[in-house]
Amino acid sequence: MNLYQLFSNMEKIDPDIYGRIDSRRKAIRNFAGIGGRLALAAVPLALGGLLNKAYSQSAPADITGVLQYALTLEYLEAEFYTKAVASGIIPAGAPTSALTTIRDHENQHVAFLTAVIKQLGATPVSKPTFDFTAGGHFATVFTNYDVLLAVAQTFEDTGVRAYKGQAGVLMSNNTVLTAALNIHSVEARHASHIRQMRRARTNDATIKPWITGKNPGGITDDAVQKSYNGEELTTQAGIDLTGFVSASAASESFDEPLTYDQVIAIVQPFIKQ
Amino acid sequence: MKNDSIRLQPALPGEEAAYNKTVSRKKFLSALGIGSLSLAAIVSCNKDDDGMGSTVPPGSIDLGKGDTGILNYAYALEQLEAAFYTKVAQSPYSGITAAETALLTDIRDHEVAHREFFKKALGTAAIPALNVNFSGIDFSKRDSVLATAKAFEDLGVSAYNGAGALIADKNYLLLAGKIVSVEARHAAYIRDLISNGSFADNTIIDASGMDQAKAPADVLMIAQSFLTSKLWGGNLPKS
Numbered sequence: 001m002n003l004y005q006l007f008s009n010m011e012k013i014d015p016d017i018y019g020r021i022d023s024r025r026k027a028i029r030n031f032a033g034i035g036g037r038l039a040l041a042a043v044p045l046a047l048g049g050l051l052n053k054a055y056s057q058s059a060p061a062d063i064t065g066v067l068q069y070a071l072t073l074e075y076l077e078a079e080f081y082t083k084a085v086a087s088g089i090i091p092a093g094a095p096t097s098a099l100t101t102i103r104d105h106e107n108q109h110v111a112f113l114t115a116v117i118k119q120l121g122a123t124p125v126s127k128p129t130f131d132f133t134a135g136g137h138f139a140t141v142f143t144n145y146d147v148l149l150a151v152a153q154t155f156e157d158t159g160v161r162a163y164k165g166q167a168g169v170l171m172s173n174n175t176v177l178t179a180a181l182n183i184h185s186v187e188a189r190h191a192s193h194i195r196q197m198r199r200a201r202t203n204d205a206t207i208k209p210w211i212t213g214k215n216p217g218g219i220t221d222d223a224v225q226k227s228y229n230g231e232e233l234t235t236q237a238g239i240d241l242t243g244f245v246s247a248s249a250a251s252e253s254f255d256e257p258l259t260y261d262q263v264i265a266i267v268q269p270f271i272k273q
Numbered sequence: 274m275k276n277d278s279i280r281l282q283p284a285l286p287g288e289e290a291a292y293n294k295t296v297s298r299k300k301f302l303s304a305l306g307i308g309s310l311s312l313a314a315i316v317s318c319n320k321d322d323d324g325m326g327s328t329v330p331p332g333s334i335d336l337g338k339g340d341t342g343i344l345n346y347a348y349a350l351e352q353l354e355a356a357f358y359t360k361v362a363q364s365p366y367s368g369i370t371a372a373e374t375a376l377l378t379d380i381r382d383h384e385v386a387h388r389e390f391f392k393k394a395l396g397t398a399a400i401p402a403l404n405v406n407f408s409g410i411d412f413s414k415r416d417s418v419l420a421t422a423k424a425f426e427d428l429g430v431s432a433y434n435g436a437g438a439l440i441a442d443k444n445y446l447l448l449a450g451k452i453v454s455v456e457a458r459h460a461a462y463i464r465d466l467i468s469n470g471s472f473a474d475n476t477i478i479d480a481s482g483m484d485q486a487k488a489p490a491d492v493l494m495i496a497q498s499f500l501t502s503k504l505w506g507g508n509l510p511k512s
Contacts, residue, residue, distance in 0.1 A: 094470050101473060108482030164450045167437070171446060174438035174512065181434040181453065182483035186473055188454035189484075192461035193472040208376065209462040210383070210455060236390055237448060244389040249382035254451040 059260035063173050064122045066166045069260065070180070071113040073162055075127045076267060077155055078106035083132065084152065087142040095197060099152075102190050109183055116176065134269035137223055149198050150219045156191035157211060158227045158258065158266050160184060165257035188255070210252040226266050230256050333505035334400050340442050342509045345400045346489055347449065348391035349504055350432055353496055354425050355384040356405045361422075366415045373466065380422075380459050387452055403502040419467050426460035427477055427485070428495055429453075434486035439510040457484070 060066045081103030090096045117124045132141045132151065140147050163184035170177040192209035195217060199207040207217040214232040216224050234242050234250035241250035258266075329335040336345040358381035365374060392399050411417040433453035440446045461472035478484060489506045497504060 098470050098472075101470070105473065105478065105482035108480065112481045112483070160454045164447070164454065167446050167450045168443040171443060178434065178438050178486050179483065181437045181450070182486055184450065185430050185434060185453055185457035185484040186478055186482060188457035189461035189473040189478075192458040193465060196462065196465055205372070205375065208379065209458045210379070236451070237394060237444070239390055239393045241386045241390060245382040245386045249379060250386055252379065253383035253386035253455055254448075255454040256451065257447065 060166070060169065063170060063176055064117060064120050066169050066180075067113055067117050067120070067176070068122070068125045069166070070163065070183075071110065071117065071124055072128065073159055073263070073267065074106055074109040074113060076130060076270060077159060078103065078110050079127070079130055080132055080152070080155060081106055083142060084148055087148070089143060089145050089148065091145070098193055098197065102152075102193075105186055105190070109186075112179070112183075116179070129272040130270055131272045132270060134223065137269065146198075146201065149194060149201070150221075150224065153191065153194045153198060153217065154219070154224050154227045154266075156187055156194055158263060159187040160191055160255055161227070161231075161258035162260075162263045163187065164255065165259055165263070167257075208252070211255065212248050213251050223266075223269065226262070227258075230258070230262075327508050329505050329507070330503070333503040334403075336400060336504060336506050336509055337398065338508040339510060340440055340445050341395065341398050342506070343436050343440055343449075343489075344391055344395055344445065345398070346436065346493075346506060346509060347433070347452075348388065348395060348399060349403060350429055350492070350496060351384055351387040351391055352403045353405060353499055354429060355381065355388040356403075357407065357410075357421065357425060357499075358384050360407060360412055361418055364412045366418045367413055368415060376462065377422075380462075383455055383459070400504075401502075403500055403504075406499055406501045409498075419463060422463045423460070423467060424495075426456055426463050428487070428492060429456040430460055431485040431487040432489070432492040434484055435488050435492070437486075439489070439512070441510075 060069050081099055084090065085096065085099050085103050090099055114124045133139050138147055138151055141151050142148065163180055167177065167180065167184075170180050195207055195209050198217065199205070202218060204218050206212070206215065211217075211228060211231045214225070214228040214230065216228045232251050233254065233256055234240065234247050236254055241253065244250075245253070327338075336342045336349065358377060362374075362378050362381050369377075410421050430453060433449050433456065437446060437449060437453075440449060460477075464471040464474070464477075489509045493504055493506050
């Protein structure tokens with residue numbers, strides 16, 4: 001019997017067969033292991049400036065700092081979708097179902113990050129008070145479905161770029177890095193779906209599941225544009241991709257990171273403090 | 274730290290999902306008439322073979338070691354995806370819509386960009402162009418094409434997620450991160466084409482809201498069934 005064929009056939013019937021055999025139990029053990037070593041280092045961090053840690057003046061330089069930053073962004077998304085689903089303006093059926101799925105993931109990310117930060121010996125930052133109108137800028141965010149979807153898309157695309165920007169800091173801990181990558185790609189799946197929802201509503205074929213150039217996809221708003229600036233790159237590691245594909249495809253084929261400072265500038269208007 | 278790990282468990286419901294997956298796998302195997310023991314024997318046998326050292330099996334293409342190996346691994350997967358979508362664009366399935374044509378062509382271009390990027394970045398260290406085997410795919414049928422696309426995209430996401438921790442150079446890690454989110458956008462789109470709303474359903478996302486990460490050995494085993502070229506990842510980093 002051809003072994004490869006056997007596995008291939010099994011994969012076709014049950015695509016999850018190769019799923020995480022490396023169970024969560026093992027991940028916990030890994031965290032427990034590093035927790036012991038990192039606890040001491042994390043204590044000063046936990047005591048010092050806990051409140052402003054999530055969006056302090058300087059970019060996080062260590063794993064716990066990155067996780068606190070990620071937790072703040074997940075708090076933002078989780079509360080946004082919780083309010084969105086409760087707003088009463090989401091059409092029943094597929095739209096409500098999709099936003100509920102996303103809401104649940106964001107809450108799961110909050111729970112996961114909270115647990116990991118504790119495991120690393122630090123105290124998770126508390127949830128900020130959010131203002132999803134961004135000081136009145138998106139005044140109809142929970143009364144106008146299209147505005148709601150536009151804000152959702154911006155949060156998701158920003159989230160993808162924010163996680164990407166921190167990968168390097170997480171390199172020293174493989175377990176945390178892999179967990180962050182596993183969250184990062186889920187945010188990209190969300191972004192893809194929200195973009196498809198917006199495309200379906202507007203019949204605007206320029207709104208695609210991926211980001212073309214630095215185009216926000218039919219949203220004209222200076223605040224939103226910040227989430228897309230820098231996405232227009234067509235050269236990667238010195239290699240000009242327009243030698244192979246169109247400039248649009250070249251920009252779409254790689255998502256770009258955002259620095260901590262860039263992300264803070266984007267989300268600060270949504271945080272009341 | 275033992276107490277801590279016990280205390281943490283209820284907060285990480287993914288474990289239950291992993292347990293359920295194991296159960297369904299057992300059920301599935303027994304339905305096939307293959308005891309889980311015999312599968313374990315096959316798998317561990319395979320592992321032993323991998324562990325034998327750096328001897329490349331005759332006729333196989335060695336992906337290499339270190340970051341070069343990981344880049345070649347990514348290059349191999351991108352070759353596979355690019356070849357698949359090139360064929361999809363050349364012979365569109367019956368009933369394809371204008372929107373599907375446009376977006377599947379976009380995906381083809383993204384995969385071509387990824388493929389050419391890795392080829393150029395690897396230079397003389399690049400593995401050769403691979404020969405694909407798409408005999409199991411009916412390119413005239415939407416179901417067959419989209420099911421394969423879904424398998425490739427979800428596999429690609431899990432491959433990059435799993436490779437992240439194996440990369441030593443920060444710049445390569447960032448490049449992998451730039452690509453994986455685009456693969457995830459593809460995966461969500463293809464899944465929604467098959468069934469709207471399945472972009473991140475619980476067949477792929479666990480109870481902690483997390484995507485999958487697969488080790489190269491597991492990914493290569495699946496990818497191999499679509500290739501006539503034989504890939505060998507025995508020299509790839511293990512951690």
